[in-house]
Amino acid sequence: MTDKKAYWGIDIGGTYAKIGCIVDGVFRMVQTLPTGESCKPETLLSSISDIVMEYDAVPAALGLGTAGLVDRSSGGTIRFSPNLPLWNNVQAGSILENTVGIPVVLDNDCNAFAVGAISSGLIPSQGLWLLVTLGTGIGGTIINQGAVQYGTGYSGEFGHMTVKEGGIPCPCGSNGCWERYAGRKALEWYYSTVTGKRLSPLEISLSASNGDLQAKEAFREYGRWVGLGLANLAKCFSPMGFFLAGGLSATTDHFKKAALQEYTSRCRHPWKVTV
Numbered sequence: 001m002t003d004k005k006a007y008w009g010i011d012i013g014g015t016y017a018k019i020g021c022i023v024d025g026v027f028r029m030v031q032t033l034p035t036g037e038s039c040k041p042e043t044l045l046s047s048i049s050d051i052v053m054e055y056d057a058v059p060a061a062l063g064l065g066t067a068g069l070v071d072r073s074s075g076g077t078i079r080f081s082p083n084l085p086l087w088n089n090v091q092a093g094s095i096l097e098n099t100v101g102i103p104v105v106l107d108n109d110c111n112a113f114a115v116g117a118i119s120s121g122l123i124p125s126q127g128l129w130l131l132v133t134l135g136t137g138i139g140g141t142i143i144n145q146g147a148v149q150y151g152t153g154y155s156g157e158f159g160h161m162t163v164k165e166g167g168i169p170c171p172c173g174s175n176g177c178w179e180r181y182a183g184r185k186a187l188e189w190y191y192s193t194v195t196g197k198r199l200s201p202l203e204i205s206l207s208a209s210n211g212d213l214q215a216k217e218a219f220r221e222y223g224r225w226v227g228l229g230l231a232n233l234a235k236c237f238s239p240m241g242f243f244l245a246g247g248l249s250a251t252t253d254h255f256k257k258a259a260l261q262e263y264t265s266r267c268r269h270p271w272k273v274t275v
Contacts, residue, residue, distance in 0.1 A: 005060035008052055011109055012066040012092075014083030014136030015184065017044060019051055030055060037083070041090045049099035063105045064092060065112030067137055069154045076106030082160075082171035083137050110139030110156060111148050113245055118146055123243055130239045132158060133246035134226070138179040142237070159183065163228055178232075181225040184248065191218035205251045216254070223255030227262030234269040241272035249275050 006021040017033045031051050033044065052059055068081025076093015078084075093106035107115075110133045117123040123131065125146030133139035138159030142149040149155055159179035160172050167176025180186060184201055191197070191204050194214045199207070207215035230242060244252060252275045260271055 005058075006056045007060050008056070008062040009112075010048055010062070010064045011112075012044070012064065012084070013109065014067055017048065019048060021056065035084065037085055039084060039086060041078075041087050041092065041095075045092060045095050046099070049096060052100055059100055059102055061105075062096065062100060062102060063107075063112060064096060065107055065109035066092065067109050067139060069157070070106055070108045070111075071153065072107060073153075076104060078106075079154075080172075085171065108139065108141075108156070109133070110141045110245075111150075114141040114143055114148050117243065117245075118143065118148075124240075127240040128237065129241055129243060130158075130233055130237060131243045131245065132230070132233075134182065134244060134248035135246035136184045138183055138229070139246070140233075158229065158233060161229070161232065163225070163232070178225070178229040182222060182229055186225065187218060187222045187248065190221045191215060194218065201248055201251060205254060208251075208254045219251065219254040220258040223258030224262045226255060227259035228266065230259065230273070231263045231266035231269075234263070234267050238269060241274065244273060244275045 004023050006023045008021045011018045012035060015035060017035050018029065019031045020027060020029045033047060035044065052062065066078055066081065067083055069079040071077040071079050075091055078087045078090045078092050081087045093104045096104045110131060113133065114123065114131045118125065123129055123143055129143045131141040131143060140156040140158030142156055160170065160174060160177045162174065162176045163178045163181060164176035168180040169175045170177040170180050187201050187204060188198060191199055191214065194217060204215045204218055208219055263271055
């Protein structure tokens with residue numbers, strides 16, 4: 001247990017929940033918990049609370065980021081999360097507040113990441129920029145003049161723009177969504193179709209680094225869809241540039257070339273992508 005003020009950040013994604021804190025300006029990853037489609041909110045939030053309170057009896061602050069549509073005006077309610085189907089209309093912010101005893105700030109995970117990146121200077125405070133997170137799904141944030149743009153409350157759902165009419169069904173209720181072709185499961189599927197094997201993105205990345213031609217082909221197909229989606233966004237927003245984050249952004253070296261080729265074949269906006 002720490003005897004110093006700790007500032008906590010919780011990231012609830014479609015595959016894992018990551019729990020970390022900052023003490024004396026130093027970030028520490030405390031624990032990672034599995035999530036997934038069968039993840040129950042009451043169970044996970046209870047586990048998160050127990051971990052925080054075991055480490056820190058009096059937390060200084062706690063922020064929670066989660067995938068999906070987050071209603072920030074209602075005490076922190078997750079209205080809809082396609083990759084966490086049991087979390088719809090869950091008041092996650094209020095539940096954690098009641099157990100840890102301090103106010104909890106809840107936002108979409110990509111927006112939460114953007115706020116941190118802006119405050120630390122990673123994303124410029126001038127101009128229009130787009131943040132895209134590549135992971136289990138695809139998240140997005142619109143940043144203008146150093147501020148997150150929420151629109152009527154839920155802007156930035158880039159992963160659910162249609163990129164293929166009549167395409168793969170999506171848990172959001174639509175089909176052909178971008179994240180069905182450029183999310184975690186898509187990369188795994190591209191690899192399995194040519195090998196018959198099911199590997200994780202990390203394993204596919206390691207195989208590609210070791211010269212596995214089939215892994216490289218999977219990344220080429222994945223990169224093509226990343227580039228297509230970025231081209232659509234560039235034509236809609238004409239941003240000064242993109243920032244890529246999320247687990248799959250760590251594999252950019254494997255798909256950047258294919259993404260760039262697809263992007264430049266579809267739009268005239270300059271390729272300015274920072275990872």
